[in-house]
Amino acid sequence: MDVLLQTLLNGAAAGGVYALVALGYTLVFSVLGVINFAQGALFSLGGYLTYLLMGGHISVSGGLPGWGLPIALPFAAALLLAAAGAALLSLLVERLAFAPLRRRNAEPLLSLITSLGAGLVLVNLLQLLMGAEGYAFPAGSLAGLPAVVSLGGARIRSVQVLLLLICAAVVLLLTLWLEGSRGGRALRAVAEDPTTARLLGIDSDAMVRLAFLLSGALAGLGGGLVGVSVSLPGPYFGIGYGLKGLTVLVLGGLGSVPGAIAGGLLMGLAEAMVPSGASGWRDALAFAILFVVLLLRPSGLLGRRLVEKV
Amino acid sequence: MRRCSAGLAAAIGALVLIGQQSDPAAQRIQQGGDLTIGAVIALTGNANLYGQDQRLGINLAQRWFDGRPRTAGSPAPPRLRLQLEDGGSDEATAIAGFNLLINGGALALIGPTLSQQAFAADPIAQRLGVPVVAPSNTAQGIPQIGHYISRVSAQSSVIAPLSLEEALRRDPSIRRVAVFYAQDDAYSTAETEIFQEALAARNLNPVTVQRTQLADNDFQTPITAALQRNPQLVVISVQAVAGGNLIRQLRELGYRGQIVVGNGLNTPNIYPICQRWCDGILIAQAYSPDLDTPINRTFLRLHQGVNPEQPPSQMTAQAFTAYQVLAEAITRLQQQGRLQGANLGQARSRLMQELLSGSYDTPLGPIRFRADGEVLQDRFFVAEVRMQPDGRRGRFALVRDLSLASKPATSPPERGSP
Numbered sequence: 001m002d003v004l005l006q007t008l009l010n011g012a013a014a015g016g017v018y019a020l021v022a023l024g025y026t027l028v029f030s031v032l033g034v035i036n037f038a039q040g041a042l043f044s045l046g047g048y049l050t051y052l053l054m055g056g057h058i059s060v061s062g063g064l065p066g067w068g069l070p071i072a073l074p075f076a077a078a079l080l081l082a083a084a085g086a087a088l089l090s091l092l093v094e095r096l097a098f099a100p101l102r103r104r105n106a107e108p109l110l111s112l113i114t115s116l117g118a119g120l121v122l123v124n125l126l127q128l129l130m131g132a133e134g135y136a137f138p139a140g141s142l143a144g145l146p147a148v149v150s151l152g153g154a155r156i157r158s159v160q161v162l163l164l165l166i167c168a169a170v171v172l173l174l175t176l177w178l179e180g181s182r183g184g185r186a187l188r189a190v191a192e193d194p195t196t197a198r199l200l201g202i203d204s205d206a207m208v209r210l211a212f213l214l215s216g217a218l219a220g221l222g223g224g225l226v227g228v229s230v231s232l233p234g235p236y237f238g239i240g241y242g243l244k245g246l247t248v249l250v251l252g253g254l255g256s257v258p259g260a261i262a263g264g265l266l267m268g269l270a271e272a273m274v275p276s277g278a279s280g281w282r283d284a285l286a287f288a289i290l291f292v293v294l295l296l297r298p299s300g301l302l303g304r305r306l307v308e309k310v
Numbered sequence: 311m312r313r314c315s316a317g318l319a320a321a322i323g324a325l326v327l328i329g330q331q332s333d334p335a336a337q338r339i340q341q342g343g344d345l346t347i348g349a350v351i352a353l354t355g356n357a358n359l360y361g362q363d364q365r366l367g368i369n370l371a372q373r374w375f376d377g378r379p380r381t382a383g384s385p386a387p388p389r390l391r392l393q394l395e396d397g398g399s400d401e402a403t404a405i406a407g408f409n410l411l412i413n414g415g416a417l418a419l420i421g422p423t424l425s426q427q428a429f430a431a432d433p434i435a436q437r438l439g440v441p442v443v444a445p446s447n448t449a450q451g452i453p454q455i456g457h458y459i460s461r462v463s464a465q466s467s468v469i470a471p472l473s474l475e476e477a478l479r480r481d482p483s484i485r486r487v488a489v490f491y492a493q494d495d496a497y498s499t500a501e502t503e504i505f506q507e508a509l510a511a512r513n514l515n516p517v518t519v520q521r522t523q524l525a526d527n528d529f530q531t532p533i534t535a536a537l538q539r540n541p542q543l544v545v546i547s548v549q550a551v552a553g554g555n556l557i558r559q560l561r562e563l564g565y566r567g568q569i570v571v572g573n574g575l576n577t578p579n580i581y582p583i584c585q586r587w588c589d590g591i592l593i594a595q596a597y598s599p600d601l602d603t604p605i606n607r608t609f610l611r612l613h614q615g616v617n618p619e620q621p622p623s624q625m626t627a628q629a630f631t632a633y634q635v636l637a638e639a640i641t642r643l644q645q646q647g648r649l650q651g652a653n654l655g656q657a658r659s660r661l662m663q664e665l666l667s668g669s670y671d672t673p674l675g676p677i678r679f680r681a682d683g684e685v686l687q688d689r690f691f692v693a694e695v696r697m698q699p700d701g702r703r704g705r706f707a708l709v710r711d712l713s714l715a716s717k718p719a720t721s722p723p724e725r726g727s728p
Contacts, residue, residue, distance in 0.1 A: 003538070010530045059582075060617045061362045124354070132358035134551035136558075136583045147562045157562055160530060230527040230559075231583050233551040234359065240525050272531050283523060 006154035007272045013160040013229075015268020016167025020222040021245025022252060022260035023174065024215035030191035030255040031204075031211045034108045038093045038119035040242020042086045042216050044126055046223025047232045049082035050075075051135050061131035075141050075228060083220035090216020091209060093118045098212075119239075126235040136231035159229045166225060170218070171261055178257060187211060191255065244286070251290050253303020262301055334415040335439065335655030344391040345649075347636055348411030350421035350431070351445075351629075355399025357423050359550055359579055360625050364423060364445055367622070367629025368392065370612045374630075375637045388644045390637055397422040401430035408434050415654060416440065417640070418661055420632045425449035426496040432459045439655060441662040445632035446625055448573060449500050453683035458662055460683030462631045462674070464596045466501045466573060469690055471508035472594035473570045476692045476710060477543055478512065481568065486517045488541035490532065490556060492548040493521040501547040501572045509545070517541060522548060527555045533563050541565070547572040554583025561587040568592065577623040578704070586701035590694060593706065597627040597674050598691040600708040609673040621705060622673075631672040639665040688713050 021043060028036045055072025058064050073081065097114035145158045178184035189197040190207040198204050223238055248267050252259025270289055271282045293301060339345070349368050352361035372392050380387070393416060395407035404427035411419060412434070418441040422431050425447040435442045436456030444452055444461035448469075453459050478484055487509055491502035502519075509516060517539040520532035533556075536544070544560060544567065546553055553575040560569065561584075569591045576595055581588055599610060599621040609630055613622040622630075643649050643664050649657055669678040675689040693706035 003534075006534050007531070010534070013530075014528065060619065061366075127354070127358070132362050133579050134359070134554060134583045136554070136585060148564065155534070155563055157530060157559065226527075230555050231551065233525075233527050233555070236355070237525075237527070274531075278521065281521075 003154075005152050006156065008269065009151065009154060009156050009160065009164070011269035011272030012265060013156075013164040013167075013268070014271060015265035016164050016171075017222050017226055017241065017264075018244050018248045018267050019171055019261045019264025020167055020218045020225075021241050022248035022264050023171065023257065024218040024222075025245055025249040026252075026255055026257055026260045027187075027211040027215045027218075029249065030257075031187065031194075031208050032098065032102075032108075032111075034098070034111045035115070035246065035249075036090075036093070036098075036212070036215065037112060037116040037242070038090070038097065038122060039215065039219050039245065040239040041119035041122035041126075042090055042093075042219035042238070043223040043226075043241050044123060044232075044235055044238030045089060046082045046086040046220030047227035047238065048126060048130055048135075048223075048235075049085045049220065050078045050224035050227055051137060051232060053078035053081050054137060054141065056135060056137070058129065059131045059133045059135070061133060063129045063131075074143075075137075079221065079224040079228075082224045083217040086220025086223070087213045087217035089122070090212045090219070093122075093216075094209060094212040098208075102208075119242075123235045123239065130235060132234055134231055134233045135227075137228045141228055157229075163225045163229050166221070170221060174214070174218075175257060175261075183210065247286060247290050251293055251300055253300030256300065256302045259300055259302035266301070334413060335658070336653055337415065338651070338653050339649050339657050341650065342389070344389045345640060346391045346393050346411075346414070346416045347633065347640075348407075348414070348416035348419045348421075349392065349394045349633075350397035350404055350407035350411065350419060351394070352399045352423035352427075353396040355403075357399035357549075359577070360446060361397070361423050363577060363579075363623045363625035364421075364629035365394065366613075366616065367445070367626035367631075368394070368420065368633050370609065370616070370626070371630040371633035371637070374608060374612060375634070385645055388637075388640050388649075390640065392633075397427060397431075399424065399427075401427050404428075404431040405434060407431070412438055412440050417654065417657060418443065418636050418665075420445055420629070420636070422447075424497070425452060425500075428452050428459075429455070432456070435459070439658050441636075441658055441665060443632040443636055443665070445629040449497060453680075457683065458658075460662075460665065460679055460685070462635060462672075462677065462685050463628050464685055464687050464690070466497075467504045469594045469596055470501055470504045470572055472690055472692050472710075472712060473592045474505060474508050474545065476592055476594075477568045477570050481542070484542045484568075485514065486539065486541045487514050487543045487545060488536040488539060489516045489519045490522060490529075490536070490544065490546045490548065491519075492524045492526070492552065495524045495549065498524075498547040498549070498572070498574060501574075502545075505545050505547060505570075505572070516545075522552070522556075524549060524552070526552055529556045529559050530563070533559055533565075537563060537565060542567045543570065544568070545570045545572075547574065549574040550577050550580050551583055554580040554588070557591060558584040558587045573624075577625060578620040578706075579623070581620075581695075581697065581704045582702060586697050588695045588704055589697040592709075593693055593695070595624055595691045595693050595706065596687060597622075597624040598693060598706070598708050598711070601673070601675060601689070601691075603671070603673075603675070605671050606673040619703065627673045631670070631674050631677070634672055635665060635668070635670050635677075636661075638670060639668055642668065 053073050057068035097118040101111050149158045186202045187207050190204050194204050248263040252263025351364045397404040397407045404422040408431045428447045432455045436458045442459045446463050448466045492498040518536045666679045677687045690712045692710040694709050696707045697704035
């Protein structure tokens, strides 16, 4: 029983992060119909920003060896500021990689390439500044929390529980905001039909910018949370999470917020269920699930079937 | 018809001439000119952590070589120029780097960083007759790619079991061993085989083998599974950052037994990751900062000038050594006048002969080469990580200095304090 609980908690914590990344993709996809490949880089950025805001210093192989911010914020404040920083950079990505193409009515495929380019530039800039070393947050980052908590006989690192709770809270808040607020409804209207939304007086461009801000903030949050949980293994670490988030996006259904959440949790739980001796095959399993789901439901778990009008 | 044939022959002749002129191997070495040593190391991608250590080692060696005092009346040393190319962390980028440097007229090459890159890129150098010194390829079969391929990094099979012996010496009652390794990494899978063979030779069958992936950093699930088997010893073969995370999470989840790690964690870069939880892990090394020899003292001094915070890593020392052996072999060639009048192809061939025939006093200790390019190194070390109270800095404290040529040192030299 405790093994099952342990597995469920492990899976839910991982799935929560996947859901955050996938939600970021979903927001942009729903308003623009394109995928922002810079999302993984923004995830990395969130991790590094959190580290620096908590008083971390750049290593000797970084661009500014030994440099650090003159402040050392508590984790919660650093995480929120890092999310804000990633959100602003996401907006910059929108301005540089998406907006010019949108103005010229370019093929959506082109913005995949420009966003991929923006992501690669960002990751390389991170490497230039921070170096290639791994960074871990100080041991007392989560002051007051024990290293491990016991839940029903299962031992789980308390940072994992925290990660799960924060992911759940963010997902819940975002869903409530999308469903219940004026801004959320406007965003959904643009996602549904940009032309009609414009006729109703909704500023589509502002909604696109809002979608990028929110998706950047989600990526930044994810990066900071993973950073405090398992360290920052190098500037490329967000790319892996970005790819996993992309899988979850397709699995849950393109553009579906509940689908992104369900897909993230399914992916995390499925990975955790892989027998321990075969844990190295987790990625293969993730893509096998994707393959099977897409065979059975080409629109994803909770995605809507697209009907093309001719 | 005859005019046509003559034109064709002239065209072919011109092409052959142009081809010869553009073949760098056919170019004559300029007396007193620069000789290029090329280096292809991982400055981007997953292995860039190692590449940055290696870049530092090569740069320090260059500084050491250029700054060596000249004895009066001795001939001027060769003018060596270092050309560094990013080999990425994949085979294609390493191949591109090799091609670029070879076609650019490099006399010899250092690199690439990863063994699996070497299996792809080294055959190109071998085919074109360009000497290669590998600073960090430890997989079996690298020098056997061809007679132009050598390495200064001893094979895992020689080093890895030494730390296991130390763990079992400390606690002979160990019966339950858990093994972790990255199954999608050629180096890690090769090393775990060596560890597991060494365990089997001591009648110790692992109670669990946990396979992870190169990019993994959250090990909660495999650790939980392993700890249910109550291991007394954990043996890890993964790369640096993942290994640091694995150790930290093992300790956080309550494992208190000994931990033996492989060469992938042979870098001080793990300290910031596993912090105070790194304390006590055992590792076998081909380099120890505690080695008290003049060349190692010089190396340590140069390193301290760049990074006073940490002692050099094995990767840095091996990269230093790779440049050093090439620079010394080239110097000897020049002093013997064997570069005079030679073209680049001949110089490369002579350099390879000279490289293999020499013996070298390096930061790793005295080394020489077997005829097939395999390094012959007698001294190896077992170290234990000792972290400082701040949990951010630490050192590989030497616990055993082993000479494989003679009997191992009997008592562990305890140097320094935690």
